[in-house]
Amino acid sequence: xxxxxxxxxxxxxxxxxxxxxxxxxxxxxxxxxxxxxxxxxxxxxxxxxxxxxxxxxxxxxxxxxxxxxxxxxxxxxxxxxxxxxxxxxxxxxxxxxxxxxxxxxxxxxxxxxxxxxxxxxxxxxxxxxxxxxxxxxxxxxxxxxxxxxxxxxxxxxxxxxxxxxxxxxxxxxxxxxxxxxxxxxxxxxxxxxxxxxxxxxxxxxxxxxxxxxxxxxxxxxxxxxxxxxxxxxxxxxxxxxxxxxxxxxxxxxxxxxxxxxxxxxxxxxxxxxxxxxxxxxxxxxxxxxxxxxxxxxxxxxxxxxxxxxx
Amino acid sequence: xxxxxxxxxxxxxxxxxxxxxxxxxxxxxxxxxxxxxxxxxxxxxxxxxxxxxxxxxxxxxxxxxxxxxxxxxxxxxxxxxxxxxxxxxxxxxxxxxxxxxxxxxxxxxxxxxxxxxxxxxxxxxxxxxxxxxxxxxxxxxxxxxxxxxxxxxxxxxxxxxxxxxxxxxxxxxxxxxxxxxxxxxxxxxxxxxxxxxxxxxxxxxxxxxxxxxxxxxxxxxxxxxxxxxxxxxxxxxxxxxxxxxxxxxxxxxxxxxxxxxxxxxxxxxxxxxxxxxxxxxxxxxxxxxxxxxxxxxxxxxxxxxxxxxx
Numbered sequence: 226x227x228x229x230x231x232x233x234x235x236x237x238x239x240x241x242x243x244x245x246x247x248x249x250x251x252x253x254x255x256x257x258x259x260x261x262x263x264x265x266x267x268x269x270x271x272x273x274x275x276x277x278x279x280x281x282x283x284x285x286x287x288x289x290x291x292x293x294x295x296x297x298x299x300x301x302x303x304x305x306x307x308x309x310x311x312x313x314x315x316x317x318x319x320x321x322x323x324x325x326x327x328x329x330x331x332x333x334x335x336x337x338x339x340x341x342x343x344x345x346x347x348x349x350x351x352x353x354x355x356x357x358x359x360x361x362x363x364x365x366x367x368x369x370x371x372x373x374x375x376x377x378x379x380x381x382x383x384x385x386x387x388x389x390x391x392x393x394x395x396x397x398x399x400x401x402x403x404x405x406x407x408x409x410x411x412x413x414x415x416x417x418x419x420x421x422x423x424x425x426x427x428x429x430x431x432x433x434x435x436x437x438x439x440x441x442x443x444x445x446x447x448x449x450x451x452x453x454x455x456x457x458x459x460x461x462x463x464x465x466x467x468x469x470x471x472x473x474x475x476x477x478x479x480x481x482x483x484x485x486x487x488x489x490x491x492x493x494x495x496x497x498x499x500x501x502x503x504x505x506x507x508x509x510x511x512x513x514x515x516x517x518x519x520x521x522x523x524x525x526x527x528x529x530x531x532x533x534x535x
Numbered sequence: 536x537x538x539x540x541x542x543x544x545x546x547x548x549x550x551x552x553x554x555x556x557x558x559x560x561x562x563x564x565x566x567x568x569x570x571x572x573x574x575x576x577x578x579x580x581x582x583x584x585x586x587x588x589x590x591x592x593x594x595x596x597x598x599x600x601x602x603x604x605x606x607x608x609x610x611x612x613x614x615x616x617x618x619x620x621x622x623x624x625x626x627x628x629x630x631x632x633x634x635x636x637x638x639x640x641x642x643x644x645x646x647x648x649x650x651x652x653x654x655x656x657x658x659x660x661x662x663x664x665x666x667x668x669x670x671x672x673x674x675x676x677x678x679x680x681x682x683x684x685x686x687x688x689x690x691x692x693x694x695x696x697x698x699x700x701x702x703x704x705x706x707x708x709x710x711x712x713x714x715x716x717x718x719x720x721x722x723x724x725x726x727x728x729x730x731x732x733x734x735x736x737x738x739x740x741x742x743x744x745x746x747x748x749x750x751x752x753x754x755x756x757x758x759x760x761x762x763x764x765x766x767x768x769x770x771x772x773x774x775x776x777x778x779x780x781x782x783x784x785x786x787x788x789x790x791x792x793x794x795x796x797x798x799x800x801x802x803x804x805x806x807x808x809x810x811x812x813x814x815x816x817x818x819x820x821x822x823x824x825x826x827x828x829x830x831x832x833x834x835x836x837x838x839x840x841x842x843x844x845x
Contacts (some may be wrong), residue, residue, distance in 0.1 A: 262700055262701070267705075267709075268705050268708040268709050270708065270712060271704070271705060271708035272700060275700065303738035320668075322667075325663055325667060328640075328663065329640075329662045330638075330640075330658075330659035330662075330663060331660050331663065344640075348640075350641050350711050351708070351711070352640075353635055353638065353640060353641065353663070354704050354707055354708050354711075356667070356669075357631075357632075357666070357670065357698075357704050358698075358699045358700040358705070358708075360667065360671070361670070361695045361696075361698040361699030361702075361704065362695070362699050362700065364673060364691055364694075364695045365691075365692060365699060366673045367691075368688050368691035368692040368695060369692060373611075374683075374684035374685040374687070374688045375686075377684070378678050378684045378687050378688060378691075380676040381674055381675075381677075381678035381688075381691050382675060382679060384670075384674075385671045385674040385675035385678060386675060388667075388668075388671040389667075389668045389671030389672050389675060390572055390578065390581055390582060390585065390671075390672065391572070392669040392671075394581070394667050394668035395577075395578050395581060395663050395668070397579050397664055398578040398580065398581035398661070398664050398668075399577075401652035401660050401661070401664075402578065402580060409817060425809070466709035527818065
């Protein structure tokens with residue numbers, strides 16, 4: 226744990242972070258509600274299903290990362306508004322991926338965030354369209370941002386790369402191909418770097434772009450932070466899938482083992498997986514050291530990702 | 536047919552248009568090949584399936600519209616290159632929609648452009664991801680265009696609006712809800728305006744944005760043209776579905792009647808549907824009159840859309 230000892234002892238009031246987090250989550254819900262098509266707008270059933278897929282659920286980790294990264298650069302009110310818009314966009318991409326992943330031809334999951342999945346609550350065809358339309362909507366939100374166009378273009382590029390075949394969809398494809406296959410640790414890492422890591426990284430970068438035109442050094446630091454938390458997120462996901470129950474998770478637990486999917490726990494074992502997550506947490510702290518106290522939300526989020534119970 | 540008589544008698548050498556069309560189709564194939572992820576690039580199976588879905592098929596109507604609209608504004612070589620990129624983006628959106636529409640939970644079609652559909656040639660989960668990744672890729676292409684950022688942002692907005700719940704996906708949702716329902720003509724029009732018309736309109740607008748910052752008057756003319764050909768396209772689709780055979784169409788004929796879906800033919804009858812298409816063709820000619828001879832490709836494409844046999 227030498228890396229941890231190099232980190233300046235950072236004492237954030239637990240209540241200060243908890244307060245920021247719940248305020249930001251509440252603001253995210255308001256922003257998502259405002260940025261989604263209205264419930265009554267035609268086609269009404271599709272829009273209702275889009276809202277069902279996105280609203281009222283989830284820990285909003287990606288929006289929290291967007292806002293925490295924007296806060297590195299003294300975000301003013303206009304910047305916070307831009308961050309809320311970018312956060313809505315990235316959360317819509319995340320939500321669409323969950324809707325599609327839950328479909329019978331993918332993970333065939335009936336429960337998500339404690340509610341019936343979209344194809345169960347509606348139907349499969351609607352679930353397919355909900356995901357497709359949420360993706361378009363995310364890019365429309367970014368392109369419609371009140372900001373210099375060159376920064377809007379940068380944000381569209383960041384989100385599109387993170388979502389596509391070199392990002393989330395690519396990771397998902399590797400995941401499909403790896404069921405029942407003995408992956409090496411580097412292969413498992415690569416899969417998760419794309420499947421989960423890419424969108425977490427995009428969240429951090431979008432937050433920065435909302436606030437500034439980040440320098441190469443800043444982008445490098447944020448990249449290192451994002452890589453560490455991205456991997457930590459997945460390691461803990463695997464730990465929770467192996468140890469928690471469905472009610473706590475709000476989704477079906479033990480799926481990976483049942484599906485014979487490779488996980489950190491199945492390759493490394495439980496205790497080494499937890500130790501790896503701890504190491505990654507300290508790497509994340511280390512990466513944002515140059516930002517000093519302004520990185521406190523990012524540090525707290527790294528802690529949250531590793532210490533979460535669901 | 537008073538509208539037609541107002542159109543200046545435009546004599547384009549049939550061979551000149553045929554030459555432009557096949558040259559543009561060939562250039563589109565080259566551009567798509569270059570703008571898709573390489574076949575060997577990881578994840579290789581996903582990328583192979585994306586290429587299978589997009590390459591080597593289709594009439595490339597949307598790319599033809601992009602190039603024809605760019606040609607209204609004296610497109611130079613750099614503009615043609617931008618148009619090829621925008622055309623690739625819009626064709627990827629179109630291809631993704633076909634992949635998802637063909638899936639068992641939607642139209643359950645086994646044949647597309649004379650080839651097995653993606654979920655048949657690969658599998659359903661891969662087909663789902665192919666569509667998702669193609670959509671991201673389309674927006675990445677537009678955002679990566681060498682052009683003033685404000686125009687790239689405009690193009691992302693145009694394509695995202697045309698693709699999402701207020702465009703193609705929305706039309707698809709209305710289509711789903713209308714199986715076995717007696718739609719009025721205005722309702723049928725609204726469905727198709729979203730389902731097919733929105734992306735054809737986006738193609739025309741993207742072409743214009745590749746070449747210039749279009750004026751309100753120019754946008755209005757292009758909008759009127761796009762509305763007419765969009766509707767004509769669907770009317771003729773319905774006529775062909777009712778009259779042509781699967782081998783000619785390269786997809787399963789008679790599906791709409793079998794699925795009890797409302798069509799122009801089922802509501803208006805065959806001859807009035809053909810007359811409507813002819814009227815729309817003349818509206819399209821009328822709309823681009825202000826562009827004079829530079830609109831010849833757009834006029835020829837309107838003729839092609841109405842006169843096509845597949």
